[in-house]
Amino acid sequence: MVKDKIYGITISEKQINSKKIAILILLIIVAIGLILVARNAIEMIKQHKVYKQYEAQLATLAKQEEVEPMEEPEEKVENMPKLTEEARNNIQTIYQSETKRAFLTFDDGPSTVTPAILDVLKQENVKASFFVLGSRVNAMPEMTKRIYDEGHYVANHGYSHSYSAIYASPQAVLDEFNECNKAVRNAIGVSDYHSHLFRFPGGLPGGKYAEIKRQAKELLSQNDIVNIDWNALTGDAETANPTVEFEMQRIQETVNNKSSVVILMHDAQAKAVTAEALPQIISWLRENGYEFKNFYEIMK
DSSP states (O other), X not given: OOOOEETTEEHHHHHHHHHHHHHHHHHHHHHXXXXXXXXXXXXXXXXXHHHHHHXXXXXXXXXXXXXXXXXXXXXXXXXXXXXXXXXXXXXXXXXXXXXXXXXXXXXSOOOTTHHHHHHHHHHHTOOOXXXXXXXXXXXXHXXXXXXXXXXXXXXXXXXXXXXXXXXXXXXXXXXXXXXXXXXXXXXXXXXXXXXXXXXXXXXSSSSTTHHHHHHHHHHHHHTTOEEOOOSEEOOTTTSSSOOXXXXXXXXXXXXXXXXXEEEEEEOSGGGHHHHHHHHHHHHHHHHTTOEEEOGGGTOO
């Protein structure tokens, strides 16, 4: 059977051509879609690369900050005593002053009482001097470091505080100084720290070991070490159970309006009352016109 013709084209041929056109349009749409998808994909890849570059830069900067931290504006200056001729003269004339001055000194620490002493000193804005024992420094290195870091002078009281050991000979005195000094260096993390300042256990003058002490003083001086005693005290070692009232009485009696006082106190568990009395001691000295000093101002 022959189908109808329209303009010379049979109906079946017309249908076939319409399908071809539809397929062609569909292919064009698909091609455009693929092009758009491809462009978006390329843009996303580019953005991802940029993101990765920023991430890499941030990582590099972070690494540089870890390896090469920014330098602080001012270099930390460590407290380093010096034994100059001026310092030696300052020690020799320590008890002479045109103005009233007070050196607070603590022997035998560090101990469990040290934190309370340091807290009072910080609150009162007073710098003191601690004549530490090497054995106690090794037992409490972190407390020794706190003493140093808070600006107090770390001086030397030997290692053992055993009279028979330290006064066995002049060389034994020097050996104990050196052993204590080594302990302090390790505790504060300053490898060349040297206090140059020693206090003889029991004091320098008199006693059973007077001759050993005299010879030891000369030996210490030859090794750039000077010694210092005291001319006032709280009496915290004079009785087994001192009270705040007792210590206040003793300091008033021994200071006795002297122009320059080096005050002996103890930093030991058995002397906890000294930490209790310290605010009153500082207040009384201020009321009587004393300015507080420590040995950094002497050893220079």
